[in-house]
Amino acid sequence: MAAAGRLSFSNITALAPMVRVGTLPMRLLALDYGADVVYCEELIDIKMAKCQRVVNDVLETVDFVAPDERVMFRTCEREKGRVVFQMGTADPERALVVARLVEPDVAAIDVNMGCPKEYSTKGGMGAALLSDPDKIEAILRKLVAGVSIPITCKIRILPSLDETVSLVQRIEQTGVAAVAVHGRLKDERPRHPLHLDYIQAAAGAVSIPVIANGGSLDLVKTNKDIEDFRRTSGASSVMLARAAMWNASVFRAGGPLPLETVMEDYLKHAIRYNNHAFNTKYCLCQMLRDKVESPLGRRVQAAQTSAEISEALGLQEFYQQTQDKLQARRDAAHSGGAPERLVMDGDVTTMVVRFERREYPPHITPKMFLLEWSRKEKLQQPLYETVQRSQDRSFQSIVTVEGKRYRSTLWEKSKKFAEQAAAVVFLRVRGVPEGRIGEEDSGLVCKRKREGQPDRGAGEEDSNKRRVFEAQRETRSGKSQGVSV
Incomplete structure (x- = not known):
C-alpha cells in the first residue's frame, strides 16, 4: 500500500471523514476491521492553527x-x-x-x-470552494510544495x-496524490441517487487515483459490495462514511459482526484513549440507528x-482496569518518572501543567518553594x-526567573492558580522540589512556614514588591488583559 514510506x-x-464520528476510537476500530486508510473528521484551520502539539505520555x-x-x-502510533x-x-x-503543524504525525493531508x-x-x-477553482488550485499548490507528505482533496x-x-x-495538475469524488451535487442529500456516471467520467479523465464516495445507502451494505462499488464506479479506491458509522465491521473481509460486539470494541478504544463521553455516546447512538429506543439504546x-x-x-470491569492503568502512569510520572514534555513558545518554556491544590499540604505551594529557592540561590x-x-x-501566567520565562499551556480558574502553575513549570524544568504531598523534605521551607506561620517581615516586603510590580505590569500590558486566544 505504501512505497518508500x-x-x-x-x-x-x-x-x-465524518464530523463527530471520525475521532480516534472510530479510526482505530476501522483499522481493526480491515480499513486501509482512515480520515479524521474535518478540522478547521483557524482553530487548529492555535493548537499546541503535546505528547501525552499517559495515554501514549x-x-x-x-x-x-x-x-x-x-x-x-497505531494509526500513524x-x-x-x-x-x-x-x-x-x-x-x-x-x-506543517500536523505533518510529523499523520500520513497525508x-x-x-x-x-x-x-x-x-x-x-x-x-x-x-467548488465555485472558486482558482482558490482550490492555490491551496493545493501551496500544500503540495510546502510539505513532504501526500496532499489530497x-x-x-x-x-x-x-x-x-x-x-x-x-x-490533478496541482500535484495532489488523489482526489475523492462524492457522486452528488452540493445541494443533494443521501436520499438522492448517486451519480455513478460522474465518478466514472472523473476516474477516466485523470491518471491519479480517484476515490469513490457516496454509496453507503444504496450500493454498499456488506464487505462484498465494496468491490462492486469500486468496479461499477470505475474508481481506483472506495471511501465509506455512513456504512462504516453504522457498523464498522463492513470493512471486515470475514463478514459483519453483531452490532453489540462492534459497540463494545468501539467503547474499549474510547475508554483506552479517554474519549469525551458525549462524543462516545453520540457515536454509539449512530450505530444503534432504529434500535436507539431499545433497552440497550x-x-x-x-x-x-x-x-x-x-x-x-x-x-464496568474493563473501564475500571483501564482507569487503574492510566492512574498508575500518572502516579509514576509524578513520582520521578519521565518528566512532562517541554515546548518552546518563542522565548517562553512551556509545559502542560495543571495546579491541583489537593496535591499539596494546606500551607505549602509551589510559589513558596520557588521563592525560597530563589533566596537560597541569591537571585x-x-x-x-x-x-x-x-x-x-x-x-494564564508567566514567571520570570534568572531572565528566563516559564508558563503552563493550560488556563486556570484564578490568577493565583495560574501563578502556581507557572511556578510548577519552572520547578519541574529545573528539578527543584515543589512541596507535593509525599515529597521528601527538601529543607527549602522552614518548619514555621510548613505549619502555616507567616514570616511577617519577609511577607510584607514580598507583598509590597508584588503590588508595585503588578501595578507596573497592568499599566504596561493593559492591552493584554482580556486577550482573546
Whole structure:
C-alpha cells in the first residue's frame, strides 16, 4: 500500500471523514476491521492553527490542544502511517501553517471541498470552494510544495459532466496524490441517487487515483459490495462514511459482526484513549440507528459519563482496569518518572501543567518553594505576569526567573492558580522540589512556614514588591488583559 514510506491511495478502502464520528476510537476500530486508510473528521484551520502539539505520555498519544484546553485532534502510533488529516480551509497560507503543524504525525493531508453543511461552507470552505477553482488550485499548490507528505482533496460533483471532469483535471495538475469524488451535487442529500456516471467520467479523465464516495445507502451494505462499488464506479479506491458509522465491521473481509460486539470494541478504544463521553455516546447512538429506543439504546442515552456508558454495555470491569492503568502512569510520572514534555513558545518554556491544590499540604505551594529557592540561590524574586482570557475569564501566567520565562499551556480558574502553575513549570524544568504531598523534605521551607506561620517581615516586603510590580505590569500590558486566544 505504501512505497518508500509514502501512503498510496491506489486500490484502498478508506474510512471517510465524518464530523463527530471520525475521532480516534472510530479510526482505530476501522483499522481493526480491515480499513486501509482512515480520515479524521474535518478540522478547521483557524482553530487548529492555535493548537499546541503535546505528547501525552499517559495515554501514549499526540494531542493538539486548543487554548481552551480542548483536544482538537488526537492520534497515536497505531494509526500513524494510515491516518489522513482532513482540513477545512479557504486560505493557502493558513492551510500551510496547519499542514506543517500536523505533518510529523499523520500520513497525508486532505482538503475538504465537498461538505455542503453550513459549519463547513462558512467562510468559503468545504463545498463553497467548488465555485472558486482558482482558490482550490492555490491551496493545493501551496500544500503540495510546502510539505513532504501526500496532499489530497475531497469534492462533490458539479452540475455538468464537463465541469466535473475539468475541475478534476485541474486538481490533478496541482500535484495532489488523489482526489475523492462524492457522486452528488452540493445541494443533494443521501436520499438522492448517486451519480455513478460522474465518478466514472472523473476516474477516466485523470491518471491519479480517484476515490469513490457516496454509496453507503444504496450500493454498499456488506464487505462484498465494496468491490462492486469500486468496479461499477470505475474508481481506483472506495471511501465509506455512513456504512462504516453504522457498523464498522463492513470493512471486515470475514463478514459483519453483531452490532453489540462492534459497540463494545468501539467503547474499549474510547475508554483506552479517554474519549469525551458525549462524543462516545453520540457515536454509539449512530450505530444503534432504529434500535436507539431499545433497552440497550435507552441505557446508552441515559448515560452521562464514560463510567455510566461502560456500565450500560457491561464493560464496568474493563473501564475500571483501564482507569487503574492510566492512574498508575500518572502516579509514576509524578513520582520521578519521565518528566512532562517541554515546548518552546518563542522565548517562553512551556509545559502542560495543571495546579491541583489537593496535591499539596494546606500551607505549602509551589510559589513558596520557588521563592525560597530563589533566596537560597541569591537571585532576584520571581516575577509573575498574568493575563485573563475574555471568553471564559480564565487566567494564564508567566514567571520570570534568572531572565528566563516559564508558563503552563493550560488556563486556570484564578490568577493565583495560574501563578502556581507557572511556578510548577519552572520547578519541574529545573528539578527543584515543589512541596507535593509525599515529597521528601527538601529543607527549602522552614518548619514555621510548613505549619502555616507567616514570616511577617519577609511577607510584607514580598507583598509590597508584588503590588508595585503588578501595578507596573497592568499599566504596561493593559492591552493584554482580556486577550482573546
